[in-house]
Amino acid sequence: MRTHRSRGSARSANGSTRGGRAAVRRGVALAVAAFVALPALAGCDTTAVDRDRVNAAVAPTFANLYVLQQQLRGRKVAAATLKARADCARGTGPNASTRGAGDDWTCTLSWFNAGPAVTATANYQLHVKPDGCYTADGDGPSDLNGTPTLTASDGATVTNPLWRFDGCFDIS
Amino acid sequence: MTALDVRPATPVAARGGTLVVYRWETAKLVRQVRTRLVALACVVAPFLFAAALEIQTTTPQDTLFGRWVHDSGFAVPLVVLGFAGQWALPALTSVVAGDIFAGEDRHGTWRTILTRSRSRAQVFAGKTLAALTYAVVVTVLLGASSLLAGVLVVGRQPLVGLSGTLIGPGHATALVLAAWASALPPVLAFTGLGLLLSVAGRNGALGIGGPVVIGLVMQLAAMVDLPVPVRTLLLSTPFAAWHGLFADPPFRGPLLWGALVSAAYLLVSVGGAYALLRRRDITGG
Numbered sequence: 001m002r003t004h005r006s007r008g009s010a011r012s013a014n015g016s017t018r019g020g021r022a023a024v025r026r027g028v029a030l031a032v033a034a035f036v037a038l039p040a041l042a043g044c045d046t047t048a049v050d051r052d053r054v055n056a057a058v059a060p061t062f063a064n065l066y067v068l069q070q071q072l073r074g075r076k077v078a079a080a081t082l083k084a085r086a087d088c089a090r091g092t093g094p095n096a097s098t099r100g101a102g103d104d105w106t107c108t109l110s111w112f113n114a115g116p117a118v119t120a121t122a123n124y125q126l127h128v129k130p131d132g133c134y135t136a137d138g139d140g141p142s143d144l145n146g147t148p149t150l151t152a153s154d155g156a157t158v159t160n161p162l163w164r165f166d167g168c169f170d171i172s
Numbered sequence: 173m174t175a176l177d178v179r180p181a182t183p184v185a186a187r188g189g190t191l192v193v194y195r196w197e198t199a200k201l202v203r204q205v206r207t208r209l210v211a212l213a214c215v216v217a218p219f220l221f222a223a224a225l226e227i228q229t230t231t232p233q234d235t236l237f238g239r240w241v242h243d244s245g246f247a248v249p250l251v252v253l254g255f256a257g258q259w260a261l262p263a264l265t266s267v268v269a270g271d272i273f274a275g276e277d278r279h280g281t282w283r284t285i286l287t288r289s290r291s292r293a294q295v296f297a298g299k300t301l302a303a304l305t306y307a308v309v310v311t312v313l314l315g316a317s318s319l320l321a322g323v324l325v326v327g328r329q330p331l332v333g334l335s336g337t338l339i340g341p342g343h344a345t346a347l348v349l350a351a352w353a354s355a356l357p358p359v360l361a362f363t364g365l366g367l368l369l370s371v372a373g374r375n376g377a378l379g380i381g382g383p384v385v386i387g388l389v390m391q392l393a394a395m396v397d398l399p400v401p402v403r404t405l406l407l408s409t410p411f412a413a414w415h416g417l418f419a420d421p422p423f424r425g426p427l428l429w430g431a432l433v434s435a436a437y438l439l440v441s442v443g444g445a446y447a448l449l450r451r452r453d454i455t456g457g
Contacts (some may be wrong), residue, residue, distance in 0.1 A: 002355040031389075032174075045398075046398075046400075047397045048399075048400045049397065057335075060335060060336070061334075061336040061337070062336065064335060064336030064337050064420075065332070065336040068332070068336065068338065084211070087174035100397055102399045103454075130394065130395065130396065130398065130403070131394065131403070131409070131412055131415075133236060133334075133412075133413075133415060152281045158243075159239065159242070159243050161332060161336070164233070164239060165336065166236050166237070166239070166334060167334045167335060167336070167419070168236070168334045168415040168416065168418075168419055169419070170416060170419075170425060170426070171400055171403075171421040172400055172404070172423075172425045172426060172429065
């Protein structure tokens with residue numbers, strides 16, 4: 001009796017099961033359509049990741065972290081006086097581009113180190129994800145971003161904020 | 173009620189019937205070993221995670237804020253949130269939502285409960301509210317526990333935000349709580365998917381596993397550089413909406429869109445689940 005009343009008999013010959021199967025079929029069709037459509041859409045140049053957004057996100061983030069790093073080393077600077085600029089691009093040679101997510105972005109940061117006359121630069125390799133978050137990996141000079149930790153002015157070993165850093169920008 | 177299924181509800185049943193079902197369902201959930209284990213895991217797991225991070229020098233670098241877990245306790249709840257949004261929260265909420273209707277199929281008890289003095293709509297509303305309450309409780313427990321674990325194990329140091337600015341302890345606490353609150357809409361949307369699959373599939377395994385698989389497929393799709401409107405419609409996107417809170421200046425557009433998209437998923441799946449349940453013929457089982 002108990003097995004008889006369970007699903008087996010309930011499923012046979014009633015409208016809701018047919019409705020359920022139709023819903024499942026619709027769902028599968030939709031999923032297949034999505035899988036066909038997504039790569040096609042991705043092929044179009046509709047990315048929200050472009051050079052202007054990357055530049056605008058990386059430069060102030062670097063400046064703020066530079067201030068933090070100098071503070072740890074016992075030197076006081078203000079982010080605004082650095083006037084940091086980022087020049088980012090994607091790939092090299094004939095494949096160079098200024099758009100799209102990828103781990104082949106590179107950035108050159110430049111800022112005024114000691115007064116408006118002295119310009120300093122640093123390099124970063126960027127992995128920019130499609131959701132607008134990126135990871136910047138320091139690529140020289142090594143005393144700035146070459147080591148994961150640094151020795152603070154009080155002698156403690158602390159995380160080097162400029163070794164690698166994360167950030168996000170608005171893609172909407 | 174359809175024309176086929178007119179059951180004159182007595183005034184007593186109409187009044188507070190949903191509340192009675194809700195109380196009964198929550199009482200059942202509180203006594204289940206499964207839900208108790210999930211609640212316990214939500215409270216204990218963040219402390220184990222924070223302790224495990226403390227005793228080793230490496231950091232989870234591939235996650236946002238992962239580099240800062242030794243420097244600020246506020247990084248811990250954000251790393252947990254980053255992991256949880258990928259599959260843990262959809263899975264935790266589906267454990268209940270995916271089984272709350274299918275359980276009646278498994279035990280063959282639909283005829284028993286629907287011939288009592290509660291209408292089908294009241295049973296549906298009560299069970300749905302119970303599953304949504306459970307989803308909120310689990311998210312709050314996990315969020316509060318990870319914040320506590322970070323603050324108690326690592327400390328209340330200022331946090332480096334996503335634009336390199338230092339965020340003080342008070343502000344960081346508020347932002348962490350806001351970030352966890354922003355996970356509630358997509359968690360409730362996944363609860364809705366679990367309820368829909370629970371009704372449609374009549375199978376607890378489908379109801380519990382289905383939302384997790386849907387979440388993972390959407391994660392895969394989000395790895396492609398999709399157009400922003402398509403990306404906005406994915407249910408994995410709202411789980412990342414909190415990133416904007418930690419930028420300087422903060423951007424909150426993704427939070428609004430995440431809430432709207434999640435609400436749409438929730439309404440459509442709960443509406444679909446109700447339509448299916450309303451039309452179901454239970455006389456055979």
